[in-house]
Amino acid sequence: xxxxxxxxxxxxxxxxxxxxxxxxxxxxxxxxxxxxxxxxxxxxxxxxxxxxxxxxxxxxxxxxxxxxxxxxxxxxxxxxxxxxxxxxxxxxxxxxxxxxxxxxxxxxxxxxxxxxxxxxxxxxxxxxxxxxxxxxxxxxxxxxxxxxxxxxxxxxxxxxxxxxxxxxxxxxxxxxxxxxxxxxxxxxxxxxxxxxxxxxxxxxxxxxxxxxxxxxxxxxxxxxxxxxxxxxxxxxxxxxxxxxxxxxxxxxxxxxxxxxxxxxxxxxxxxxxxxxxxxxxxxxxxxxxxxxxxxxxxxxxxxxxxxxxxxxxxxxxxxxxxxxxxxxxxxxxxxxxxxxxxxxxxxxxxxxxxxxxxxxxxxxxxx
Numbered sequence: 567x568x569x570x571x572x573x574x575x576x577x578x579x580x581x582x583x584x585x586x587x588x589x590x591x592x593x594x595x596x597x598x599x600x601x602x603x604x605x606x607x608x609x610x611x612x613x614x615x616x617x618x619x620x621x622x623x624x625x626x627x628x629x630x631x632x633x634x635x636x637x638x639x640x641x642x643x644x645x646x647x648x649x650x651x652x653x654x655x656x657x658x659x660x661x662x663x664x665x666x667x668x669x670x671x672x673x674x675x676x677x678x679x680x681x682x683x684x685x686x687x688x689x690x691x692x693x694x695x696x697x698x699x700x701x702x703x704x705x706x707x708x709x710x711x712x713x714x715x716x717x718x719x720x721x722x723x724x725x726x727x728x729x730x731x732x733x734x735x736x737x738x739x740x741x742x743x744x745x746x747x748x749x750x751x752x753x754x755x756x757x758x759x760x761x762x763x764x765x766x767x768x769x770x771x772x773x774x775x776x777x778x779x780x781x782x783x784x785x786x787x788x789x790x791x792x793x794x795x796x797x798x799x800x801x802x803x804x805x806x807x808x809x810x811x812x813x814x815x816x817x818x819x820x821x822x823x824x825x826x827x828x829x830x831x832x833x834x835x836x837x838x839x840x841x842x843x844x845x846x847x848x849x850x851x852x853x854x855x856x857x858x859x860x861x862x863x864x865x866x867x868x869x870x871x872x873x874x875x876x877x878x879x880x881x882x883x884x885x886x887x888x889x890x891x892x893x894x895x896x897x898x899x900x901x902x903x904x905x906x907x908x909x910x911x912x913x914x915x916x917x918x919x920x921x922x923x924x925x926x927x928x929x930x931x932x933x
Contacts, residue, residue: 605650607737608658609728614639614735618650623756636735643735656741657728658757664698664720664744665691666758668705671713676704683717691719698722699742701760718744718758729762852876852924855897863915864888874924877904885916898922 602621607614612634618627629646631639667690675682683702684695691698698719705714720742732739743757849871856878860866864882871877876898882888885907892898905919 603653604741605647605653605655605737606658606743607655607732607739609731614643614732616643616646618653619656640735643737647736654740655732655737656743656759657725657732657739658743658745659720659725661745663724664718664760665693666744666746667691667717667719669713669715669717671715673707673711673713676713679715686717687719690717693719693721699725699760699762701742701744701758703758716758718760720744720760848924848926852897855895859891859895859897861887861891871924874926875921876924877919877921879917879919881910881913881915881917883915885918888918888920892920892922897925899925 604619605616606619606625607616609615612632614631614633616629616631617625619625627646627650629642631642633639667686669686669690671679671682679702683700687693687695687698687700698721700717700719702715702717705716707713725742729739740762742760742762744760745757852871853869856866856869861882861884863884864880866878866880868879869876889901889903892901899922901920901922903918903920908917909915910917
C-alpha cells in the first residue's frame with residue numbers, strides 16, 4: 567500500500583515536471599510532444615470564463631473572472647496566463663451566434679475548398695463573404711464521389727466588440743468556436759472552429775512586445791508631416807524674402823529715376839530759360855548788326871526772325887549792293903532776294919524783300 571502511494575506520488579511529480587517542460591518549449595517543438603491544448607474563453611454578461619482544453623476536449627484549470635472591476639480582472643488574467651501564454655486562444659460562441667449549413671460538394675472540390683466556401687457563403691447565407699468570419703469542417707466523404715461539409719459563418723459586427731474587449735484584457739483570440747445545436751453531428755469538443763484572419767488580432771499582437779512600435783511610427787509619421795509642411799513654408803518664406811529684396815531694389819531704382827526725372831526737368835527749364843535769353847540776345851545783336859551794316863540810303867519797313875533765318879523788307883537806292891554787303895559781314899549767310907525788286911517812281915527808291923540765315927557765332931563775335 568505504501569509502495570502504491572509512493573508510485574502515485576512519483577507519477578504525479580513526473581506529470582508536473584513534463585507539463586512544465588512542455589510549457590517552456592517553443593510552439594513548434596511543443597506540437598511534436600502531442601500537446602494540442604488551447605485556452606477556451608466565453609463571455610457571459612459581466613463574467614469571463616476561461617479553461618484549458620486538452621486535445622481530447624477535457625476541460626482543465628477553469629477560471630471565472632468578474633469584469634466589473636477591469637483592473638482586478640486584468641491582474642487575475644495576467645497571473646493565470648503566466649504559464650499558459652503560449653497556448654492559442656479560442657472564443658466560444660453560443661449556437662445562435664451564427665449560421666451553420668450542411669453542404670454536399672463534389673469530391674474534386676477538396677482541392678479548392680476555400681474559394682468554394684467563399685462562393686457558397688453568398689449562395690447559402692444572406693451575408694457577403696467579406697462581412698463574416700467563416701469556418702468549415704469535412705464531415706465525411708461519400709466513397710470518393712461527394713464531400714459532406716459543415717460550414718459556419720459568424721457576422722464580423724457581432725464578434726468585433728467581444729474581440730476588442732478581450733484584446734483590452736490581454737487575450738489574443740486566434741479562433742472562434744461556434745457551438746453546434748444539440749442533436750447535430752459534432753466535431754471534437756462539440757464546436758466548429760472558425761479561424762480568424764491576422765487583421766482580427768493585430769491589436770493584441772502589437773501589445774505582446776511591439777506596443778511601442780505604433781507609438782514610434784506615429785511619431786515618425788508626425789515628424790514627416792511636419793517636415794512636409796515646413797518645407798513649403800520655408801520655401802514660401804524664402805520666396806517672400808527674395809520678393810521683398812527685389813521690391814526694395816525696384817523701389818530704390820524708382821527713387822533714383824524720379825530724382826533724375828526731376829533733375830532733368832529742372833535742367834530743361836534752365837535750358838529753355840537760357841535759350842530764351844540767348845535768343846533775345848541774338849535778336850538784339852542782329853538788330854545792332856543790321857543798323858551798323860545797312861547804308862544810310864536804306865530803310866527797313868519790316869523785319870521777321872524765324873528760328874535761324876531773318877526776313878528783311880524795305881526800300882533802298884542800291885538794292886543790288888545789299889546781298890554782297892550782308893554776306894561779307896559774317897553775321898549772315900545764304901543771303902538772297904525772296905521777291906522781285908520793285909522800283910517806286912514817286913520816290914525813286916527800290917522796294918526789296920530778302921532772306922538770310924543768321925550765323926550765331928558771327929553774331930556773338932561781331933558783338
